Amino acid sequence: xxxxxxxxxxxxxxxxxxxxxxxxxxxxxxxxxxxxxxxxxxxxxxxxxxxxxxxxxxxxxxxxxxxxxxxxxxxxxxxxxxxxxxxxxxxxxxxxxxxxxxxxxxxxxxxxxxxxxxxxxxxxxxxxxxxxxxxxxxxxxxxxxxxxxxxxxxxxxxxxxxxxxxxxxxxxxxxxxxxxxxxxxxxxxxxxxxxxxxxxxxxxxxxxxxxxxxxxxxxxxxxxxxxxxxxxxxxxxxxxxxxxxxxxxxxxxxxxxxxxxxxxxxxxxxxxxxxxxxxxxxxxxxxxxxxxxxxxxxxxxxxxxxxxxxxxxxxxxxxxxxxxxxxxxxxxxxxxxxxxxxxxxxxxxxxxxxxxxxxxxxxxxxxxxxxxxxxxxxxxxxxxxxxxxxxxxxxxxxxxxxxxxxxxxxxxxxxxxxxxxxxxxxxxxxxxxxxxxxxxxxxxxxxxxxxxxxxxxxxxxxxxxxxxxxxxxxxxxxxxxxxxxxxxxxxxxxxxxxxxxxxxxxxxxxxxxxxxxxxxxxxxxxxxxxxxxxxxxxxxxxxxxxxxxxxxxxxxxxxxxxxxxxxxxxxxxxxxxxxxxxxxxxxxxxxxxxxxxxxxxxxxxxxxxxx
Amino acid sequence: xxxxxxxxxxxxxxxxxxxxxxxxxxxxxxxxxxxxxxxxxxxxxxxxxxxxxxxxxxxxxxxxxxxxxxxxxxxxxxxxxxxxxxxxxxxxxxxxxxxxxxxxxxxxxxxxxxxxxxxxxxxxxxxxxxxxxxxxxxxxxxxxxxxxxxxxxxxxxxxxxxxxxxxxxxxxxxxxxxxxxxxxxxxxxxxxxxxxxxxxxxxxxxxxxxxxxxxxxxxxxxxxxxxxxxxxxxxxxxxxxxxxxxxxxxxxx
Numbered sequence: 001x002x003x004x005x006x007x008x009x010x011x012x013x014x015x016x017x018x019x020x021x022x023x024x025x026x027x028x029x030x031x032x033x034x035x036x037x038x039x040x041x042x043x044x045x046x047x048x049x050x051x052x053x054x055x056x057x058x059x060x061x062x063x064x065x066x067x068x069x070x071x072x073x074x075x076x077x078x079x080x081x082x083x084x085x086x087x088x089x090x091x092x093x094x095x096x097x098x099x100x101x102x103x104x105x106x107x108x109x110x111x112x113x114x115x116x117x118x119x120x121x122x123x124x125x126x127x128x129x130x131x132x133x134x135x136x137x138x139x140x141x142x143x144x145x146x147x148x149x150x151x152x153x154x155x156x157x158x159x160x161x162x163x164x165x166x167x168x169x170x171x172x173x174x175x176x177x178x179x180x181x182x183x184x185x186x187x188x189x190x191x192x193x194x195x196x197x198x199x200x201x202x203x204x205x206x207x208x209x210x211x212x213x214x215x216x217x218x219x220x221x222x223x224x225x226x227x228x229x230x231x232x233x234x235x236x237x238x239x240x241x242x243x244x245x246x247x248x249x250x251x252x253x254x255x256x257x258x259x260x261x262x263x264x265x266x267x268x269x270x271x272x273x274x275x276x277x278x279x280x281x282x283x284x285x286x287x288x289x290x291x292x293x294x295x296x297x298x299x300x301x302x303x304x305x306x307x308x309x310x311x312x313x314x315x316x317x318x319x320x321x322x323x324x325x326x327x328x329x330x331x332x333x334x335x336x337x338x339x340x341x342x343x344x345x346x347x348x349x350x351x352x353x354x355x356x357x358x359x360x361x362x363x364x365x366x367x368x369x370x371x372x373x374x375x376x377x378x379x380x381x382x383x384x385x386x387x388x389x390x391x392x393x394x395x396x397x398x399x400x401x402x403x404x405x406x407x408x409x410x411x412x413x414x415x416x417x418x419x420x421x422x423x424x425x426x427x428x429x430x431x432x433x434x435x436x437x438x439x440x441x442x443x444x445x446x447x448x449x450x451x452x453x454x455x456x457x458x459x460x461x462x463x464x465x466x467x468x469x470x471x472x473x474x475x476x477x478x479x480x481x482x483x484x485x486x487x488x489x490x491x492x493x494x495x496x497x498x499x500x501x502x503x504x505x506x507x508x509x510x511x512x513x514x515x516x517x518x519x520x521x522x523x524x525x526x527x528x529x530x531x532x533x534x535x536x537x538x539x540x541x542x543x544x545x546x547x548x549x550x551x552x553x554x555x556x557x558x559x560x561x562x563x564x565x566x567x568x569x570x571x572x573x574x575x576x577x578x579x580x581x582x583x584x585x586x587x588x589x590x591x592x593x594x595x596x597x598x599x600x601x602x603x604x605x606x607x608x609x610x611x
Numbered sequence: 612x613x614x615x616x617x618x619x620x621x622x623x624x625x626x627x628x629x630x631x632x633x634x635x636x637x638x639x640x641x642x643x644x645x646x647x648x649x650x651x652x653x654x655x656x657x658x659x660x661x662x663x664x665x666x667x668x669x670x671x672x673x674x675x676x677x678x679x680x681x682x683x684x685x686x687x688x689x690x691x692x693x694x695x696x697x698x699x700x701x702x703x704x705x706x707x708x709x710x711x712x713x714x715x716x717x718x719x720x721x722x723x724x725x726x727x728x729x730x731x732x733x734x735x736x737x738x739x740x741x742x743x744x745x746x747x748x749x750x751x752x753x754x755x756x757x758x759x760x761x762x763x764x765x766x767x768x769x770x771x772x773x774x775x776x777x778x779x780x781x782x783x784x785x786x787x788x789x790x791x792x793x794x795x796x797x798x799x800x801x802x803x804x805x806x807x808x809x810x811x812x813x814x815x816x817x818x819x820x821x822x823x824x825x826x827x828x829x830x831x832x833x834x835x836x837x838x839x840x841x842x843x844x845x846x847x848x849x850x851x852x853x854x855x856x857x858x859x860x861x862x863x864x
Contacts, residue, residue: 041661042719043757044669058737099736105728105793107746107753114740135754138668142753150727162723193708222663256640258687262666347754351667354685354825356640465652509657512624513709516656 004445009035009202010432011425012187014174014229017045018137019397019417019424020208021144022097026425027206028151028166032432035200036148037169037189039224043145046210046222047417050137051265051347052121053129054418055411056094060115065126067091068590074412075591077123078375078405079545080560080599081242084583085382086403090412090419097418098130104150106143108132122309123409134265134347140414172198174228175521176448177205177236177393180438184236184392188448192518195511197449203435204428207233207378207387207395208421212246214468215526215533216371217476220252220263226522227529229399233378234528234568238387241401241563241578243376243529244536245546247408248481250309252370254327259355261370264330265348313368314481327368333361369481375408375546376536377401379565384427385420392431396424406545455520461506464519471498471523471530479534484550488538495534496572499527528573532566535575539564557601585609613638616646616688620658621700622710630698637688643697644672644683647711659710667825670758674711675700680760680823702763703770718759721779724809725786729798745794752789752834754826755782761820761830767813778810781820781830788834806842811835 011027013020016038027034038045057070071091075082098116102108108130109117118127132139148166156162174189186201209229213221230240251264313328322328332341338361342349345360352358358365378395379388385400387393397417404412455461478491502524507517542556543549562577588596588609596605616637619630633654635646644662651658662672665684672683677691677698691697705713761781768774779787784805791801805811816839818831828834 040663040669041671041715044663044671046664048669048756049664049666096736102739103730103734103736105730105790105796107741107749107793110741110743110746114742117743132750132753135668138756139753142755146727149723149725152723153727156723193712222665222669224663257638258640258642258645259666347668350827354667355642355687357687357689463656465656469652507656513659513712514657515651515659 004449005196005198007035007198007200009033009200011035011204011206011428012037012200012202013206013208014038014187014232015045015208015210015397015399016040016042016168016170017047017208017210017397017417018140018144018414019210019399019421020045020206021141021148022418022421023206023208023394023396023425023428024166025144025147025151026422027429027432028148030426030429030433032165032429034166035169035202036167037172037174037187037200039173039192039228040171042168042170043141045141046224047141047414048135048138049220049222049263050140050414051134051263053119053131053136053411054094054098054140054414055121055124055128055409056098056118056130056415057091057126057128058095058098058116058118058130059126060111060113061118061127065128067095069125070094070128071587072590073124074409075405076595077407077409077412077545079407079555080405080583081245081544081563081580082405083382083402083581084587085581086420087405088587089382089423090403090416093419093422094415097415097422101140101143101418104143104147106132106139108139121410124411129411134345136414140418169198173518173521174232175452177232178440178444178448179236179390180440180444182391183435183438184390185438185440185444188445190452190511193513195514195517197452199440199445201437201440202432203437204392204394204432206385206424206428207393207399208397208417208424209399211398212374212526212529212533213371214522215471215475215530216480217472218252218254218261218369219371220249220261221371223522227374227525228522229395230374230377230532231525231528233387233390233393233395233399234532234566234573236390236393237567238390238393238395239379240376240532240566241379242406242536243374243401243532243566244540244564245375245404245406245544246371246533247373247375247546248369249372250313250369251330251365251367252372253356253365254368255323255325255366256356259352262351262355263370263372264365264367265345317368322368323366325366325368327366329364330367331364333363338362371480373408373413374398375401375404375406376533381427383423384430385424386427386431392435394424394428394431396420406547455505455507455517456511458504458506461504462501464502464505464507464516464523467498467502467505468519468523468526471495471526474498475530475533479530479537482548482550483537485538485541488534491534492531492538495527495530499531502527528568531573532575535573536564536566539575539577555599557599557604560599561601561604582607582610614693617696618646618650619696619698620647620650620655620710622655622658623707624709625707628707628710630700639689641688642684643676643681643686643688643699646688647683647699659708659712661712668756670756670825673702673758673760673763675702675763680763682758682760682825685825702759704763704765704768705759715759717775718757718762718780718782721783722786724779725783725790726798726801726804728790728793728796731795731797734795739795741794748792748833749789749794751828752785754828755785756826757782758825760823760825764819764823765814766817766819767810774810774813778813779805781814781835783809784811784814784838785828785830785834788838791838802838802842805838811838811842814839
């Protein structure tokens with residue numbers, strides 16, 4: 001085993017999306033040596049797809065906004081299942097994170113006074129989303145990518161090598177997180193280009209791998225969203241929290257097929273787009289006035305939190321009022337002039353015209369629910385982003401759970417990854433500075449290496465593409481936007497069967513840039529995620545946020561007090577209930593008690609928050 | 612309406628390779644990347660292709676389709692005639708890794724050579740005030756999705772490996788222009804270094820880069836030509852030269 005490539009670092013970041021890059025910047029600024037590992041090329045992460053903006057209560061457009069209002073909106077959106085401390089930190093720190101990007105060269109759209117402009121978005125009381133047209137995610141990624149280059153240039157001057165302290169390992173898949181004596185010792189993986197294996201030794205690992213969308217058939221996620229971090233964490237002994245909560249974005253493209261699953265930004269509705277099959281369409285006069293005078297008019301139904309819109313679309317379609325392809329029409333052309341549409345939604349217009357030949361300034365879009373985001377994720381300590389139960393392991397961004405509760409507000413994801421990416425960077429740095437480094441044993445390396453070789457040693461086994469397609473059918477039909485106990489039971493059994501068959505996957509061709517081989521590892525991750533989601537979903541006998549049970553349609557305060565914790569015993573995922581931390585008095589007091597009565601039990605109300 | 616599509620796909624590695632014929636099903640509304648994926652799932656499990664967002668936003672699936680640099684996710688099958696054979700080959704300006712995947716590390720090396728944004732030291736976070744009209748100039752260039760099609764098509768390096776050392780390419784000329792026009796950037800002489808360090812002078816403005824840009828960035832008109840003009844002005848205009856001495860600036864509006 002002397003031939004494998006070896007590296008030693010202080011901090012390893014898996015994932016080069018917003019959270020990973022923000023964490024890496026922080027760890028490098030703490031004077032630690034950082035490796036960034038990503039499956040794609042540098043700068044291609046799924047974060048670039050985020051369009052609407054980053055929520056931060058800077059109060060640039062409406063000065064009544066502040067962190068308390070943002071906190072309240074976030075908790076309402078998450079139906080009070082959020083970890084209160086994460087929602088609090090997020091609301092307090094996101095303005096600083098946005099302003100900080102500006103010092104790194106980001107160019108957000110401006111208000112008349114020259115401040116960062118902020119736009120309305122579903123569930124946010126005031127205009128709150130900092131944005132750059134509809135390519136805000138790209139701006140975040142590029143800004144941080146270029147910040148990392150700036151740090152590398154500093155190192156180049158100081159040490160003679162730009163990659164002395166921070167290096168990007170692009171197109172490298174991590175297959176395993178390695179532990180020795182119960183703590184993090186490194187990661188193992190392979191170069192996608194050559195298939196050659198690589199060992200990284202480090203006392204800390206930050207997981208920032210994003211989401212799980214590829215588990216589902218219709219999704220806005222790219223091929224990378226295969227739940228790698230969720231599965232790596234489970235296998236390393238960490239927990240996942242509340243994996244039943246997935247966000248199905250109400251407005252994904254359903255037609256034509258080349259763009260199936262692609263997201264239509266919620267800001268189309270924020271800019272005055274109308275869902276024409278929507279039962280709220282009667283309120284147009286007042287809805288129109290709201291865009292001009294928000295204090296004296298009620299918001300249009302298109303700006304309800306997105307799970308409510310998703311359900312409304314679903315019920316329209318099920319009632320036979322949908323389009324021939326199972327969606328509804330979303331139309332901006334009747335509200336805004338072609339010029340205004342192109343100005344406010346430039347890449348949306350461009351994308352639809354080029355991809356599908358649809359001109360949104362002239363005709364309606366055909367949209368329906370698409371799997372967009374997972375609220376569930378690695379259970380972490382809110383302040384440090386440390387994964388519960390695994391010393392040296394951290395998680396931030398979409399892969400971490402708790403922040404968004406049962407449903408995420410649009411715009412809270414970009415700010416989440418900045419706030420908790422930075423916190424994970426700090427948490428990991430403080431840990432790494434004090435940590436005992438334990439070398440990875442040769443036996444651990446050998447075992448990890450054998451697992452990578454296994455699919456090549458089998459002949460005539462299962463095809464990973466077909467197994468993936470089968471899994472996606474099951475999740476889409478049985479663990480999708482509307483669920484029942486019977487269907488979930490069936491899903492759990494069928495996922496277990498596929499998992500059994502996946503142990504016999506064989507790969508044709510060699511190791512050299514072989515997508516079939518890559519998928520074999522992604523598939524294993526997706527199977528664990530799907531199992532965790534189905535097993536959490538069958539236990540939660542209520543409907544809340546991103547979890548809708550046809551057999552339990554209402555929200556139940558009893559269930560709000562419970563988190564579902566998934567763990568892995570080496571052969572299967574086990575899910576148990578755990579008490580949600582109670583909201584402390586000073587945060588409790590930010591709400592009107594009559595609002596809290598909707599969510600909390602009488603006992604909790606009587607206590608008035610914990611101390 | 613499914614139909615059978617004739618394709619020729621380049622398969623091979625750094626040293627050896629050639630076109631292979633395949634017949635694959637294509638449906639209404641599909642793009643080239645859709646049918647490549649179908650080939651991968653049903654006929655060539657190890658066919659190498661890069662892709663991510665499948666929505667024209669990440670710039671991963673760059674390749675040459677019937678000889679033209681394009682994003683496979685943005686090329687509709689319906690844009691070809693029924694009986695036409697679609698030929699897909701890897702980007703020609705970069706070394707092949709395998710099949711349709713090339714080694715684009717050249718671009719990342721060039722990115723590291725462009726001096727970073729320099730924020731004013733006396734401007735605290737949150738204090739910046741900029742006019743929308745002023746940020747829009749740089750925003751045009753920040754739309755870049757780094758697909759590197761402009762780099763691939765640029766004839767300065769497309770068939771001239773020897774020029775790669777001294778030529779950053781259109782993608783990085785717009786990066787320099789973006790920083791140069793950034794309302795807050797404090798680093799001076801970006802245009803001059805574009806000329807002296809990054810090979811701006813080698814560009815002879817044939818506009819091929821602008822033609823292939825999927826974001827329709829006016830690379831030549833809005834970045835390269837203005838920089839070239841100003842570099843020339845400063846070099847040869849005695850008034851501008853004097854201005855640069857007196858006002859300690861580049862003599863350019």
